[in-house]
Amino acid sequence: MSIETAGYLVTGLGLYAALGLVVALIYMFGGAGRIDPAAKGKGMPLRARLLIMPGVIGLWPVMVAKLFTQKEPPVS
Amino acid sequence: MSHDYKAVQWTPFKKQFDRWMLAGIALYLISFVGVSAVMQPAGESFTPIQILIRAMGTLAFLLLTFILCIGPLARLTDRFKPFLYNRRHLGVATFLVALIHAGLVILWYHGFGDLNPLVSIFVSNPEYTSLNGFPFEVLGFVALIILFLMAATSHDFWNANLGPGLWKALHMGVYLAYGLLVAHVALGALQFEKDPLYVILLGTGAGTVCLLHITTAIGGVHKVNPASLNGWLKVADLSDMQDGRAKIIRPKQGEAIAVFRDGDKISAVSNVCRHQGGPLGEGKIVDGCITCPWHGFQYRMEDGCSPDPFTEKIATYATHIVHGIVYVDPAPNTPGTYQDPTVITHNNA
Incomplete structure (x- = not known):
């Protein structure tokens, strides 16, 4: 792999993570409760919200899609 | 149970398990660093960071190997079930150990040049056709990303919102991560390491994982219970049915x-x-309810419903007893359907 290609790859990963952080903040402040009623308000304390942030950063395209498409609450 | 999310669902046993786990990790690291420093061959002078890199790397490999062995071992003996029910914390610990290993590697081997350290990982060994020049760092990097995704989605929120199918598929990535890790070690450390201990460690670990999975996969085929009476499957003799426990029929x-x-x-x-x-079926009856051994979710025996205010429902099945033998109808009722329990009497026992 050339240095130029590796540079693009690392920059791409950084951008992906930065966008993921934005989506994670949306989930932290209301997004989680929007797709899952059990996560609304006191149903999900701050420490639990912080714990799901890395996952949202890693899977943010899936979680953005869920914000708009998940109509039914999850099974549990 | 499911009406709110906690950061960690602690139980006294989980706390004790985590204390033992952390003590084991600390003991391993202290022992590894101590023995490596004392046994260092003449003429070689590894720095403490280099020794710590190896300690973290071998520990991550051993932890992941153990995690993959827990499932098959728990099927072979009940002694490993406590590990099975608490392996989530082991998995997160493994990711953190691997992350420290990667961080130290980036700092020590890639952090002092002109290149961006992360770019350096991808270009320092560019020979894809050579064994001793293969970019083994890339393999480790991909394995670390998989471990990250698994650790980051280990909270109950993820299982509920990704859905069991997608969540399970994502977490089956552990096998890919393990394969990448084996290749990372074989094409990396083993290419210049003279001590045969590392070859033995890698071969024994990977071999044990493969052997245990093959053994239990073959054994599992024979667990299908063919004995039946007019379509009802034989469960067990009544005398073998332990009070408060279950027999599992496949x-x-x-x-x-x-x-x-x-x-x-x-x-x-x-x-x-x-x-x-x-x-x-590996759980027990607690306060009149079937209690899952993993996280304590409960269901009533007769209708498969979680007690109020919870709403989970599972399928129920009809049972009967003939001449002291318990049978079950393999056709499930709709989840949450009431099904009369079979009462043990002098006539049927």
Whole structure:
């Protein structure tokens, strides 16, 4: 792999993570409760919200899609 | 149970388990660093950071190997079930150990040049056709990303919102991560390491994982219970049914069935917990409810419903007893359907 290609790859990963952080903040402040009623308000304390942030950063395209498409609450 | 999310669902046992786990990790690291420093061959002078890199790397490999062995071992003996029910914390610990290993590697081997350290990982060994020049760092990097995704989605929120299918598929990535890790070690450290201990460690670890999975996969095929009476599957002799516990039956089609005895009553439900697919038949009756061994989700025996205010439902099955032998109808009722328990009497026992 050339240095130029590796540079693009690392920059791409950084951008992906930065966008993921934005989506994670949306989930932290209301997004989680929007797709899952059990996560609304006191149903999900701050420490639990912080714990799901890395996952949202890693899977943010899936979680953005869920914000708009998940109509039914999850099974549990 | 499911009405709110906690950061960690602590139980006294989980706390004790984590204390033992952290003590074991600390003991391993201290021992490794101490022995490596004392036994260092003449003429070589590894720095403390280099020794710590190896300690973290070998520990991550051993932890992941152990995690992959827990499932098959728990099927072979009940002694490993406590590990099975608490392996989530082991997995997160493994990721953190691997992350420290990667961080130290980036700092020590890639952090002092002109290149961006992360770019350096991808270009320092560019020879894809050579064994000793293969970019093994890339393999480790991809394995670390997989471990990250698994650790980051280990909270209950993820299982509920990704859905059991997608969540399970994502977490099956552990096998890919392990394969990448084996290749990372074989094409990396083993290419210049003279000590045969590392070859033995890698071969024994990977071999044990493969052997245990093959053994239990073959054994699992024979667990299908073919004995039946007019379509009803034989469960066990009544005398073998322990009070408060279950026997698990695996029909040729459909989900496994957990047949419980609670005093003089026999009832059957799906063996699959609605929470994370835990094996209900390996749990026990607590306060009159079937209690999942993984996270304590509960269901009533007679209708498969979680007690109020919870709303989970699992399928129930009809049972009966003939001449002291318990049978179950493999056709499931709709989840939450009331099914009369079979009462043990002098006539049927």
